[in-house]
Amino acid sequence: MVNTQVTEARRELNAIYEVSKTLATSLDVAKTFREALNYLLHAFDWRRAFVVLGEPEGRLRGLCAVGLTREEQQRLQFQSGEGIVGRVYANGIQVIVPDVRAEPLFLNRTGGADQSPGVPVAMLVTPIRADRRTVGVLAVDCLNPGERRGFADDLQLLKMVATLMGQALLLHRSVSAAHNSLQDEARRMDKMLKPSHQIDQVVGVSAPMQEVFAQVHQVAPARTTVLLRGESGTGKEVIARALHNLSPRKHEAFVRVNCAALTESLLESELFGHEKGSFTGAQGQRKGRFELSHGGTLFLDEIGDISPSFQAKLLRVLQEREFERVGGTTVVKVDVRLILATNRNLERMVQAGEFRADLYYRINVVSIQLPPLRERREDIPAMAQHFLDRFNQENVRTTHFSAAAIRVLSSCYWPGNVRELENCVERTATMTHDDVISDLAFPCHANRCLTQVLHHIDREDAVRPARLADIPITEVPMAPPPLPAGAAPAPADIGDGLSEAGDLPVGAAATELASDGKPEGEHERLVWAMERCGWVQAKAARLLKISPRQMGYALHKHGIEVRKF
Numbered sequence: 001m002v003n004t005q006v007t008e009a010r011r012e013l014n015a016i017y018e019v020s021k022t023l024a025t026s027l028d029v030a031k032t033f034r035e036a037l038n039y040l041l042h043a044f045d046w047r048r049a050f051v052v053l054g055e056p057e058g059r060l061r062g063l064c065a066v067g068l069t070r071e072e073q074q075r076l077q078f079q080s081g082e083g084i085v086g087r088v089y090a091n092g093i094q095v096i097v098p099d100v101r102a103e104p105l106f107l108n109r110t111g112g113a114d115q116s117p118g119v120p121v122a123m124l125v126t127p128i129r130a131d132r133r134t135v136g137v138l139a140v141d142c143l144n145p146g147e148r149r150g151f152a153d154d155l156q157l158l159k160m161v162a163t164l165m166g167q168a169l170l171l172h173r174s175v176s177a178a179h180n181s182l183q184d185e186a187r188r189m190d191k192m193l194k195p196s197h198q199i200d201q202v203v204g205v206s207a208p209m210q211e212v213f214a215q216v217h218q219v220a221p222a223r224t225t226v227l228l229r230g231e232s233g234t235g236k237e238v239i240a241r242a243l244h245n246l247s248p249r250k251h252e253a254f255v256r257v258n259c260a261a262l263t264e265s266l267l268e269s270e271l272f273g274h275e276k277g278s279f280t281g282a283q284g285q286r287k288g289r290f291e292l293s294h295g296g297t298l299f300l301d302e303i304g305d306i307s308p309s310f311q312a313k314l315l316r317v318l319q320e321r322e323f324e325r326v327g328g329t330t331v332v333k334v335d336v337r338l339i340l341a342t343n344r345n346l347e348r349m350v351q352a353g354e355f356r357a358d359l360y361y362r363i364n365v366v367s368i369q370l371p372p373l374r375e376r377r378e379d380i381p382a383m384a385q386h387f388l389d390r391f392n393q394e395n396v397r398t399t400h401f402s403a404a405a406i407r408v409l410s411s412c413y414w415p416g417n418v419r420e421l422e423n424c425v426e427r428t429a430t431m432t433h434d435d436v437i438s439d440l441a442f443p444c445h446a447n448r449c450l451t452q453v454l455h456h457i458d459r460e461d462a463v464r465p466a467r468l469a470d471i472p473i474t475e476v477p478m479a480p481p482p483l484p485a486g487a488a489p490a491p492a493d494i495g496d497g498l499s500e501a502g503d504l505p506v507g508a509a510a511t512e513l514a515s516d517g518k519p520e521g522e523h524e525r526l527v528w529a530m531e532r533c534g535w536v537q538a539k540a541a542r543l544l545k546i547s548p549r550q551m552g553y554a555l556h557k558h559g560i561e562v563r564k565f
Helices: 002-023 029-044 070-074 083-091 152-193 207-219 236-245 264-272 308-320 346-351 357-363 377-395 403-411 417-431 508-516 522-532 537-544 548-557
Strands: 048-054 059-066 077-079 095-097 121-130 133-143 226-229 254-258 297-301 322-324 331-333 337-342 366-369
Touching (some): 002 152, 029 048, 029 059, 029 152, 059 070, 083 095, 083 121, 207 236, 207 366, 236 297, 308 322, 377 417, 537 548
Parallel strands (some): 226 366
Antiparallel strands (some): 059 077, 095 121
C-alpha cells in the first residue's frame, strides 16, 4: 500500500515536472498546452482533454484539445454559465462528474457521452486562474468502470496543472502586451520619420514641404481656386500639376499660361480666343485657353504681372465663368478649375494701387506658400541626388557626390531655389573630370559662383523679386579721355559697390583698402573688417555696408569664429 502511494506520488511529481518544462519551452500557449495535455493523457490513461479560454464578450472558445477531431474542436464554444464548463468558468469551482450521461447539465457538445457505450464516462473540470481571476477552463474525461477509487487525486493534479497554465497565460499576455507596445512605438517612430504625404515628381521630407503636401492633398479634390505663392524656382508649376493630378479632373486637360510672357493684347486673345476677322491676321475662329481647359484645370502663372486693365477683364471671367471671344458677341460658358501662381507681394501691390483689390479677394481663396530652398535644407541632398541621377541617365555617366560635396550644397543660400540647384548640379557634373564630385568641383570654392552676388540681398519680403536697385552691380569703368601732355593720371576711385571678387558690397571700405593693398576674397575681407571693429559684428557690418543678418550669415558660411575679449 505504501509502495503504491509512493509510486503514485512520484508519477504525479514527474507529471508536474514534465508539464512545467513543456510550458516553458515556448510562448505559443496553444502549442505548449497541447503537448502538456498529450503527455497527461498517456501518463494517466485519460481519454480526452481540452482547454477553453474566456473572451472579452463573455464567451468561451477552445484553445487546444487532445483526443478530439477537428469538427469536435470547432464545437468547443460555451457561454459563461452554460453547461458544466460554463458554470466552472463562472463560479471558479472544481467539479467531478462521475457519469456524464446521468448529468443533466452535460451538453454533450463534442459527443463524449456517445462513446464507449455501457461504460460510465467521468469528467474532471477545473478553472484556470491568473492574476486572481478565472481566465479559462481545463477539462478531462476518462472511463469510469467503477473499479477505481475516487478522482480526488486526479483533480488535485489537474489543479496544479491549471495553476501552471495560468502562469504561462499571464506571462504570454505580459510579453504580448510589451511586444505590441514596442510595435506601436516603432510604428509611431516610423510614421514620424517617414513623410506622411508624397507627391510625384516632388522631393520633400522636411516639415515645411510636408505641410505643403498636406495642403495639396486637402485642397485637390475640391473645385476651389488655389493661389500658389513663393519665390521664383520653388516649384509652383509642379505643385499646380499635382493639384490637377490629385483632383477628379485628372483625366481632363491641364493648360498652362505664363501671363508675364505675353503682352496685354496677345494675352487676351490667348486666354479668350478670337473670331475670324477680329484683327489683322485672324484667318479663322480660334479657341482660347479657357475653352481648351473646359472640364479640366487652367494654370495662370505670374498672375501678379498682368496689367490693371486686363485685371478687370479677368475678374469677370473668374466671377461668372463666362466670357466673349475677341471680336465676338457670343457668351461662352466654361467649367474650369483655376490655379494661379505669383512670386509678387500682392498685398503691397494692392496698397500701391498696382493690383485690383476685388481681383485679389477673388483669387486668394486658398493660398499655399511654397518655402524657399534655404528654409528646407533637409531636402537638398535628396534633390541633388535626384538631379544627378537624371544627368547620369541622360549622359550615360556614373557620377556621384562625395560627403563634402553634399555639405557644400546643403550650406549654400540658393537664391534661385530648386532651379538654381538643378543648374548647379548639371554644370558641376558636366565639368568634372572624375566620377566623384568633390567639394572642390563647385565654382563657389574659388569665389566663382555666378549667383553669389545675390546671396546677401536684404529683401523686404520673401516673395517679391528683388528690385534692380537692391542688387549692387559692378560698373565697368569707361576708358579715360586722353590726358594733356605732361599731366599726371588721377588716382583711381572705386567708390561704393562690389569688391573685385564680386561678393560682398564693401563701399567705402574698398576704397580705403585699395590704397593699402586690399585683401582678395570674401573671407579675407570679413576677417579684416572684424579686426578693424574689435570683432563686433554690428560695427563690421556697417563698415562693409551690409546688414547684421548678412554679416552673421557670411561669418557662418566661411566658418569664421567670432573672438570674444
